[in-house]
Amino acid sequence: MTLTFDHVAIAARTLAEGAAWLRARGLHPEPGGRHPGLGTQNMLLSLGPGEYLELIARDPDQDGPPRWFGLDGFDGPPCVAGWVARMSPLTAPPGTQIAQARRGDLAWTITLPDAGQMPRGGAQPMRIDWGQGPHPSDRLPDRGVRLSRLTLPLEALALDDRRLMLTGAGTPMTLTLTTPTGDVTL
Numbered sequence: 001m002t003l004t005f006d007h008v009a010i011a012a013r014t015l016a017e018g019a020a021w022l023r024a025r026g027l028h029p030e031p032g033g034r035h036p037g038l039g040t041q042n043m044l045l046s047l048g049p050g051e052y053l054e055l056i057a058r059d060p061d062q063d064g065p066p067r068w069f070g071l072d073g074f075d076g077p078p079c080v081a082g083w084v085a086r087m088s089p090l091t092a093p094p095g096t097q098i099a100q101a102r103r104g105d106l107a108w109t110i111t112l113p114d115a116g117q118m119p120r121g122g123a124q125p126m127r128i129d130w131g132q133g134p135h136p137s138d139r140l141p142d143r144g145v146r147l148s149r150l151t152l153p154l155e156a157l158a159l160d161d162r163r164l165m166l167t168g169a170g171t172p173m174t175l176t177l178t179t180p181t182g183d184v185t186l
Helices: 015-023
Strands: 004-011 030-035 040-046 052-058 079-086 096-103 106-113 126-129 146-152 164-166 174-179 182-185
Touching (some): 004 146, 015 040, 030 096
Parallel strands (some): 004 052, 146 164
Antiparallel strands (some): 030 040, 106 126, 146 174, 174 182
């Protein structure tokens, strides 16, 4: 089983609120789209080849609760809500189910948490397989923003990525990005 960092998710009550929050920190997400059947919509920011930041919020034009990143009932300021690791072939960890998803011509297979949020407030990664199709980061302008550190309240993780810092239970999940104008911590 090989896991590779794919993307990190920032939850917001609305895309407009989340985009304003990111812009106030010097980060400028690009339009994304809607996730049919999943109750969400997003905006994206390149973190370099094969990686991105996803701003995600409920889609008011879809019925049903969002099924990921703790958005069902989310209310509060934007925050780091979880992250996703690439895995092929995809296997589902306990407490998740494998689902097919689409947005435009993007198609992927992902593990959705039965509880709507992965353990430890999203610190355990969801898993994704993009198959043979395009990756969202391929279409995003590279603005020189890179993942510097993602701190996770975990004791162990089957992923060898020095940018992921395991801090143990009781600490918040935080994200530090390196930008052309300096570091930004969310």
